[in-house]
Amino acid sequence: MERPTTDFVTHEAGRLQCVLVIPPDAGFERVRPIKGEGPPISARAAIEHQVFVRTLESNRVEVVELRAAAHLGMATLVRSTAIMLAGGAVIGRLTDPERRGEEEAVRALLEQRGIPVLGAVEGPGALDARDVVLMGDRIVAAKTRATNAAGLEQLERIAHESGLTLREVTLARGVSHLGDVFSVLDTQLAVAVPALVRGDGLEGVEIVALPRESAGAADCLTLAPRLVVMDLRNAAACAVLKRRKIAVEAIDLYDFGRAGAGPSALALPLRRAPLR
Numbered sequence: 001m002e003r004p005t006t007d008f009v010t011h012e013a014g015r016l017q018c019v020l021v022i023p024p025d026a027g028f029e030r031v032r033p034i035k036g037e038g039p040p041i042s043a044r045a046a047i048e049h050q051v052f053v054r055t056l057e058s059n060r061v062e063v064v065e066l067r068a069a070a071h072l073g074m075a076t077l078v079r080s081t082a083i084m085l086a087g088g089a090v091i092g093r094l095t096d097p098e099r100r101g102e103e104e105a106v107r108a109l110l111e112q113r114g115i116p117v118l119g120a121v122e123g124p125g126a127l128d129a130r131d132v133v134l135m136g137d138r139i140v141a142a143k144t145r146a147t148n149a150a151g152l153e154q155l156e157r158i159a160h161e162s163g164l165t166l167r168e169v170t171l172a173r174g175v176s177h178l179g180d181v182f183s184v185l186d187t188q189l190a191v192a193v194p195a196l197v198r199g200d201g202l203e204g205v206e207i208v209a210l211p212r213e214s215a216g217a218a219d220c221l222t223l224a225p226r227l228v229v230m231d232l233r234n235a236a237a238c239a240v241l242k243r244r245k246i247a248v249e250a251i252d253l254y255d256f257g258r259a260g261a262g263p264s265a266l267a268l269p270l271r272r273a274p275l276r
Contacts, residue, residue: 007086007274008115011136012184014272015224018062020078020109021267023049027073030098031259040255049076051251052229052266059223059249064270066109074099076256077265079179080146081106083129083139083155084269085162088116090155092127095146106268115270119158127151130177130265135184136275139166140201142178169199179264180216185246186225187275191218191237208244210237219262223249225275229263231256 024045033039053063068075074096081103082089089110091103107117121127128146132139132155139159141152156166172195175181181193182202190205195212210218217237220228230238232250241248253263 009084009272010086011275016061018271019267020064022066022068022075022078024076030073033258034260037258040258045255075102078268079265080128083132088118091120092129093121095126121151121154125151125154130179142171167201169201172196181218183220221263
């Protein structure tokens with residue numbers, strides 16, 4: 001395994017070195033499924049999550065596991081709780097009543113591991129970190145039902161102290177999170193659904209475009225520049241990436257897909273190697 005760097009995360013396309021995950025439990029079946037889908041089956045989701053973890057470990061990623069309290073059924077979507085910058089973590093604020101307490105559980109683990117907390121979003125701010133992407137000196141962010149203007153204003157102040165600029169994008173109606181339609185692949189390369197995300201935050205970024213009907217298929221977890229984990233059920237999107245010389249680890253995440261979550265939602269990157 002590569003020697004850890006002094007920075008935690010400087011770009012979300014850097015080689016993934018360490019992540020935090022939370023395995024799903026029976027409470028995951030309380031998740032509201034997306035339209036047209038039945039509820040996820042927790043036992044099957046647990047098996048899918050184990051495959052996800054093994055995939056990370058086979059790619060030399062250290063996996064830190066947190067067992068969340070039983071009442072936190074959606075805690076397995078751990079990326080929602082925080083975003084990691086070079087100097088430490090920014091803790092989000094989830095307003096869904098089913099998710100209250102997740103941020104505190106994650107913050108406690110980070111502090112236990114000696115990871116600095118640079119700040120935390122406070123009410124009336126709301127911030128789901130699935131609406132935030134770090135690209136070098138730029139944070140790309142979007143307002144959604146889970147992330148409001150007050151939350152982004154607080155994040156912008158924290159980012160400014162770290163020498164970062166926050167640049168917003170706008171999502172089309174019906175898109176739940178930025179991560180559903182935009183994921184970073186390399187320094188200035190991303191996969192996106194252009195019909196569903198636009199704005200100044202994308203300036204200078206080369207886009208591997210997916211069609212409008214591929215909402216959700218752009219969700220991937222970058223393991224290293226041009227190497228990603230994707231849900232194998234998004235076969236058409238996987239094929240598009242492969243044609244663009246992007247290596248894809250395709251795994252079955254069917255029950256997470258029922259909850260509208262892709263691989264990026266299942267891991268909170270704690271450390272990435274800097275891009276060269």
